[in-house]
Amino acid sequence: MSEFDQAYFDRGLERRGTECVKWDAMLEQQGDPEMIPMWVADMDFPSAPAIQAAVAKVAAQGTWGYTRNGDRDSEALSAYWQRRHGVSIRKEDVLMSPCVVSGMRMAVQALTKPGDGVLINPPIYGPFFESIRQSGRTVVESPLIQGDDNRWTLNIEEMDAKLAAGEAQAVMFCSPHNPCGRAWSREELSQVLDLCRRYKVPLICDEIHADFVYAPCRHTSILTLASEEDAVLMLCAASKTFNVAGLQQSSMVSRNAALLGRVKAQRDMSGVTFGNPFALAATRAAYTDCDAWLDGLLLYLAGNRDLVVEHAKKWPKVRVTKLEATYLMWLDCRQLGMNQEELGRVVREAHVFVTDGLFFGSHGEGFIRLNIGCPRAQVEAALRRLDTVFAK
Ligand SMILES: Cc1ncc(COP(=O)(O)O)c(C=O)c1O
Incomplete structure (x- = not known):
């Protein structure tokens, strides 16, 4: 059994106060301490022990x-x-x-x-x-x-x-x-x-x-x-x-x-x-x-992906792109009939911070990107909050 199992990745780590963009810049910009960051593409896991030792x-x-x-x-x-x-x-x-x-x-x-x-x-x-x-x-x-x-x-x-x-x-x-x-x-x-x-x-x-x-x-x-x-x-x-x-x-x-x-x-x-x-x-x-750490991470992320795909069945108007790679889920929200500003606002009001589809060019209109590189409890909390917007 690898030490890099589900329990290891479930623990995550506290990143607030490290000047990281994902949490600290978001808090400064949004001013909402309840907001869950599911945006910029880095992960809320500790780097592998061998990397920590090398840096130390x-x-x-x-x-x-x-x-x-x-x-x-x-x-x-x-x-x-x-x-x-x-x-x-x-x-x-x-x-x-x-x-x-x-x-x-x-x-x-x-x-x-x-x-x-x-x-x-x-x-x-x-x-x-x-x-x-x-x-x-x-x-x-x-x-x-x-x-x-x-x-x-x-x-x-x-x-x-x-x-x-x-x-x-x-x-x-x-x-x-x-x-x-x-x-x-x-x-x-x-x-x-x-x-x-x-x-x-x-x-x-x-x-x-x-x-x-x-x-x-x-x-x-x-x-x-x-x-x-x-x-x-x-x-x-x-x-x-x-x-x-x-x-x-x-x-x-x-x-x-x-x-x-x-x-x-x-x-x-x-x-x-x-x-x-x-x-x-x-x-x-x-x-x-770090191969063992990475192998454990991939299993964990695949679990997060499956969780989102299963959960999104409750969202009749949101299509989840089939994820073969990356930890970034591309959600097609066009059937909700909201304009981009409205979509961004309702998601933010649900206290979830995602990447706006327009960051990916005009063809991203009506989409949002959800970063699932974080402990499963954080994904679950974000999904529950998104229910208030999408499960209708
Ligand atoms: C496709 C792609 N290229 C490059 C980058 C950024 O790489 P770097 O931080 O090394 O510039 C990202 C980050 O999300 C990415 O998704």
Whole structure:
């Protein structure tokens, strides 16, 4: 029996007063001490003991000068991706960056020109839009298609047509997809990669949610399909999986040396080169000594997901997206007939704080996103409160 069982995750931890965005910024902004935070994508669980020990060891150094990002770091990342996802990553394929969003921005700036179009599949994580627009590029949208079974799929024909028409000079893809919860199949990923090959455009693939894929689905990394000739850049981090996002450490990975060289030049120009000693130590520990913790977490989150799916049967006008991946549930509230402002207000009045669907672009209108990365009692409390709005 693993020590990381249901009882372990049920305990959670008190985060109020740590300056965390999820609780403290929400309280400051909303002024409602009763509000349950089910929004920003981090979790209300303690990080794995091996990470806590690694960070404590660095804290005990008593001095924290410039710290190198060395072979140990890339070896830990490689071993992890090989073990967990069957991907082989060489040392020379990896570039460090502080976070995935900064990597996304550097990639857009390095691999496209001002005015170029970048194709994305909304509804999608807000910074996809910002990293394109604020870099002076144009957002080109090919929205996902919602199936009758609440599973979302790509519109490959439309993506093909937009690329064929020269509307986009790069594709930025989210795999697994936030907020639509898809773990893309090998076939779907191959279709996207084939389009990028055919139209000779780079593919930037954000795999930050790779570890949160529920059986029987599996995460297929784009790197298992791409060769050295492909203009493919994969972005990943231990931050989401192991709840160390505040430490700021991520990686950009490509087997294509020329492409990685362009991204490196952009990164160096931005002045970002080194991580910090706490982040590096935490990430090495995460990639090396935390598999049992992660396996326990995945079972626990699958239990939270099943609980929400079962409970939502009481909500006749809310459709819950089938969650193959991530701990973020995408709720389609359009049948309630409320406008976005009203929807946000009634949910807040029920003392539950969720992410507004419009954070994911205009195709998120009528939706909210519920973060279930927290102890089950917190999920249950939020669901009971949402009954006052949805069980009608
Ligand atoms: C798809 C996706 N990419 C990136 C991020 C943020 O990553 P980082 O904190 O490393 O910038 C998130 C956070 O929710 C996310 O969902």
